Amino acid sequence: MKITVFMERTRETRELEIKSIRDLFEKLELNPEASLVIRDNELLTDKAVLKNNDKIRILPVISGG
Numbered sequence: 001m002k003i004t005v006f007m008e009r010t011r012e013t014r015e016l017e018i019k020s021i022r023d024l025f026e027k028l029e030l031n032p033e034a035s036l037v038i039r040d041n042e043l044l045t046d047k048a049v050l051k052n053n054d055k056i057r058i059l060p061v062i063s064g065g
Contacts, residue, residue: 001017001018001019001050001051001052001053001054002015002016002017002052002053003015003016003017003018003024003050003052003053003054003055003056004053004054004055004056005024005028005056005057005058006055006056006057006058007028007057007058008057008058008059008060009058009059009060016028018050019050020046020050021037021044021045021046021047021048021050022046024037024056024058028058030058032046033061034060034061035058035059035060035061036058036059036060036061037056037057037058038056038057038058038059039054039055039056039057044056
């Protein structure tokens with residue numbers, strides 16, 4: 001299924017053929033613990049079901065002390 005992904009850090013948009021959030025992290029070589037995946041202002045977990053033509057955003061996790 002085709003998913004449109006906007007990566008906040010690089011301001012890049014890509015269309016990917018993926019089926020799951022895990023596929024997304026593997027395809028983009030991202031650390032799942034360092035990124036948040038958002039669809040329609042909803043945080044997605046690795047168990048979320050993606051749908052054809054979904055539009056998702058990837059936000060970097062920011063931490064500090």
